[in-house]
Amino acid sequence: MVGTRIRKRLVPGMYKRLRLNSWRPLLAGSLSQRLALWNVLALLAALLVMSGVVYWLVTQRLLTELHAQAGASAAEIRLGALVIERVGTVLLVGLIFGSVLAALLAYAGSIWLTQRELRPLQKLTYTMQTLDFRPKYTEQPRAEIAAATEIRQLQKSFEAMLARLETSAQREQAFVAEVSHELRTPLTTLRGQIEVMLLNPDLDRQIRQDIEGLNIELQRLSRLVANLLTDVRAEAQQPNPLYVVRQQSVELDLLLVEAARQAQFLNQNVRLNITQLEQLQLAGDPDLLKQLLLNLLDNAMTYTPTGQQICLQLQTASACPGWAKDSEWAVFQITDSGPGIAPDDLPHIFERHYRTHKKCAFQASGNGLGLYIASLIAQAHDGKILVENLPTRGSCFSIWLPLGK
Amino acid sequence: MSQILLVDDETVITGFLRRGLAYKGYDVRIAETAETALDSARDFPPDLVILDIGLPDLDGHEVCRRLRAGGDSDLPIIMLTAKDSVQDKIAGLDNGADDYLTKPFVFDELVARVRAALRRREATARPATNLEVGNLRLDLAARQVWRAGQLIELTTREYELLELLMRHKGQVLTKEILFERVWGYDNEAGFEVIKVYINYLRSKLKLTDQPEIIHTVRGVGYMLKL
Numbered sequence: 014m015v016g017t018r019i020r021k022r023l024v025p026g027m028y029k030r031l032r033l034n035s036w037r038p039l040l041a042g043s044l045s046q047r048l049a050l051w052n053v054l055a056l057l058a059a060l061l062v063m064s065g066v067v068y069w070l071v072t073q074r075l076l077t078e079l080h081a082q083a084g085a086s087a088a089e090i091r092l093g094a095l096v097i098e099r100v101g102t103v104l105l106v107g108l109i110f111g112s113v114l115a116a117l118l119a120y121a122g123s124i125w126l127t128q129r130e131l132r133p134l135q136k137l138t139y140t141m142q143t144l145d146f147r148p149k150y151t152e153q154p155r156a157e158i159a160a161a162t163e164i165r166q167l168q169k170s171f172e173a174m175l176a177r178l179e180t181s182a183q184r185e186q187a188f189v190a191e192v193s194h195e196l197r198t199p200l201t202t203l204r205g206q207i208e209v210m211l212l213n214p215d216l217d218r219q220i221r222q223d224i225e226g227l228n229i230e231l232q233r234l235s236r237l238v239a240n241l242l243t244d245v246r247a248e249a250q251q252p253n254p255l256y257v258v259r260q261q262s263v264e265l266d267l268l269l270v271e272a273a274r275q276a277q278f279l280n281q282n283v284r285l286n287i288t289q290l291e292q293l294q295l296a297g298d299p300d301l302l303k304q305l306l307l308n309l310l311d312n313a314m315t316y317t318p319t320g321q322q323i324c325l326q327l328q329t330a331s332a333c334p335g336w337a338k339d340s341e342w343a344v345f346q347i348t349d350s351g352p353g354i355a356p357d358d359l360p361h362i363f364e365r366h367y368r369t370h371k372k373c374a375f376q377a378s379g380n381g382l383g384l385y386i387a388s389l390i391a392q393a394h395d396g397k398i399l400v401e402n403l404p405t406r407g408s409c410f411s412i413w414l415p416l417g418k
Numbered sequence: 419m420s421q422i423l424l425v426d427d428e429t430v431i432t433g434f435l436r437r438g439l440a441y442k443g444y445d446v447r448i449a450e451t452a453e454t455a456l457d458s459a460r461d462f463p464p465d466l467v468i469l470d471i472g473l474p475d476l477d478g479h480e481v482c483r484r485l486r487a488g489g490d491s492d493l494p495i496i497m498l499t500a501k502d503s504v505q506d507k508i509a510g511l512d513n514g515a516d517d518y519l520t521k522p523f524v525f526d527e528l529v530a531r532v533r534a535a536l537r538r539r540e541a542t543a544r545p546a547t548n549l550e551v552g553n554l555r556l557d558l559a560a561r562q563v564w565r566a567g568q569l570i571e572l573t574t575r576e577y578e579l580l581e582l583l584m585r586h587k588g589q590v591l592t593k594e595i596l597f598e599r600v601w602g603y604d605n606e607a608g609f610e611v612i613k614v615y616i617n618y619l620r621s622k623l624k625l626t627d628q629p630e631i632i633h634t635v636r637g638v639g640y641m642l643k644l
Contacts (some may be wrong), residue, residue, distance in 0.1 A: 197521050197522050198428070198521060198522075200521075200522040201431065201521040201522035201523065202428075202430045202431055202434070204522055204524065204525070205431065205434040205435065205438065205525050206430070206433075206434040208434075208438065208524070208525035208526065209434045209435075209437050209438035209441065209525060212437075212438055212441040212442070213441070232524075235522045238522075261511060266575065266601075267601065267602070270601050270602075270611075271527060271530070274526070275524060275527075286610055287610055287611050288610045288611075288614070289611075289614060290611040290614065290615075292573040292574065292575050292576075300520050
C-alpha cells in the first residue's frame with residue numbers, strides 16, 4: 014500500500030539517472046544491497062553455529078541413549094553408533110544447506126524491503142539533482158511521505174534549506190529588476206540631453222566628437238539594462254518565459270529601419286545595407302521585437318571586420334523548414350561577413366550566458382545574454398531563429414515570425 | 419510651425435525635450451501637472467500631445483481619456499512610460515493613445531514618431547483633392563490610385579512614395595529625401611530599399627501596356643513625369 018503510493022510519485026527515468034539498476038561489486042553497491050549483505054552474513058553465521066549445536070546435541074543425546082540400552086551386544090552397539098553417525102551427517106548437511114537457502118531468501122527479501130524503505134531517499138536525491146527552482150519547488154503541493162523517521166527528518170531539512178535558497182534567489186532577482194528599472198529614468202535623461210546637445214549646430218568639433226563617444230557608450234548601457242530586465246522578466250515567468258499580448262500591430266519594415274539606424278549609430282565601421290524590405294505587419298510587442306533585432310545586429314556587427322557590410326532583408330515566406338504548421342511567415346535575414354560560427358559553438362549560441370570559447374580576432378562584447386534574449390523573444394512570438402554558416406564567408410541569422418491569419 | 423504639448427513632471431526630461439524639439443522646428447509648451455495640461459489643451463491648442471504616465475495629480479491614462487473626451491478626437495497622443503509591463507501598454511492604447519514609447523527611448527525615434535503622427539493628422543485634415551499626372555490619378559481622400567481608369571492596389575508605403583513623387587512631378591527627388599519622408603529616417607541603410615520600392619511601383623503602374631512614368635536620374639534620385 015505504502016509502496017505503491019510512493020512508486021506513483023516516482024519520476025520516470027529516475028532509476029536510470031541514479032544508475033540504481035546497474036550491478037556493481039557487492040561491497041560498493043547500493044545501501045539496500047549492502048545492508049542486506051551484512052544482515053544475511055550475520056544470519057548465516059548464527060544459523061551455522063546453530064546447526065553445529067543441534068548436530069552435536071542430537072548425536073550426543075542419541076549416543077547416550079544407545080549406551081544406556083541394557084542387554085545390547087557389542088556388535089549391535091557398534092551398528093547403532095554407525096547409524097547415529099550417518100544420520101547425524103545427513104542432519105548436519107541438511108541444516109547447513111537449509112541455513113544457506115534461508116540466508117539467500119533473507120537476502121532477497123531484505124533487499125526488496127530496504128529498497129522499498131529507501132525509495133523516498135532516492136526521490137529526494139533525484140529532486141536535488143534536477144532542481145532548478147522552477148516551477149518553485151517549495152510551492153508545489155506535496156503529500157506527506159510514509160518513510161522512516163530519519164528520512165522524514167532529512168526531507169524536512171532539505172525543504173527548509175530549499176526555502177532559504179529560493180528566498181535568496183528571489184531577492185537577487187527582485188534586486189536586479191529594481192536596479193535595472195531605476196536606471197531607466199536617469200538613462201533616458203542622459204541620452205536625451207546628449208542627443209539634444211548634438212543637435213546644436215554651433216558645437217565645437219572636438220567637443221562634438223567627445224559627446225558622440227559618450228552617446229555610444231550610453232546606448233550600449235541602455236541595451237545592457239534592457240537585456241537584464243528582459244532576462245529577469247523571463248526568469249520570473251518560468252516555465253513560460255515571455256508572455257506577449259498580441260494587441261498591438263507592429264510594422265516590421267519600420268521596425269527594421271529603426272533598429273538598423275540605432276545599430277549603425279553604435280558602430281560606423283560596418284555598413285548596414287537593407288536590400289529587401291517588404292511592408293509587413295504582425296501583432297506583437299514592438300519594444301521586444303526591436304530588442305531582438307538590435308541584439309542580433311549587435312552580434313553581427315561585433316563579428317564583422319571593419320569596412321565590410323551586413324545585409325538586412327525582410328520578406329515573406331510560406332514554408333518554414335522543420336515546422337509543420339503551414340502559414341505565412343515574416344522572415345528577417347541578417348547576413349554578416351564575419352568568420353562564421355565554429356561548429357562546436359553552433360548548437361549552444363542561444364543558451365543563457367553562453368560565450369564562444371575560441372578567442373576571436375575581433376573583440377567579443379556582451380555578456381552572453383543577447384542571443385538568449387533574442388531567442389526568447391522569437392519564441393514568445395511563436396517564431397524561431399535559424400542560423401547557418403555561409404559556404405563562402407560569414408553567417409546568416411534568420412528570424413521566422415508567423416504572420417497569423 | 420506645429421505646436422506640441424509636452425506633459426511630464428520631470429523637469430530634466432522636459433528641459434531637453436523642449437530644446438530638442440525646438441531644434442527640430444516645433445513650438446513646445448510644457449505642462450507639469452494634469453490640470454495645466456488640460457487647460458493648455460484648450461487654449462494652446464496643440465497639434466500633438468506627448469504625455470507621461472506618471473503625473474503628480476492624475477494618472478496619464480486619465481488625462482488621455484479626458485483629452486479624447488474633450489473634443490478633438492483626432493489629436494495625436496504619444497505616451498511616454500518608464501514601465502514596460504504589458505498591462506500598461508494595453509491600458510495606454512485602450513485609453514486612446516496613438517503610440518507609446520518606453521523609457522529609455524532614443525530622441526530621434528521620438529522625433530520620427532512625432533513626424534509620422536503629424537503627417538497622418540495632416541493627411542486626414544487636408545482638403546480632399548486629386549493629384550493627376552497624365553492618365554495617373556491619385557485620390558487623396560480615398561487613398562486610391564487609378565491609371566487609365568483602372569484601380570491599382572498599393573501598400574501604405576508604396577502609396578506614400580507615389581504621392582510624394584506626384585506632388586513634386588517634374589522634380590528630381592533624392593533617395594535621402596524619399597527615405598526620410600516615407601520611412602521617417604535619414605539613413606543610408608535604406609537606399610537599396612528605395613530602389614526595390616520604385617520597382618514595385620513601376621511594375622504595378624505599368625499595367626499591361628502603359629508607358630514608364632517614374633524615371634531614374636542616375637546618381638541623383640527619381641523623378642515622375644510623362
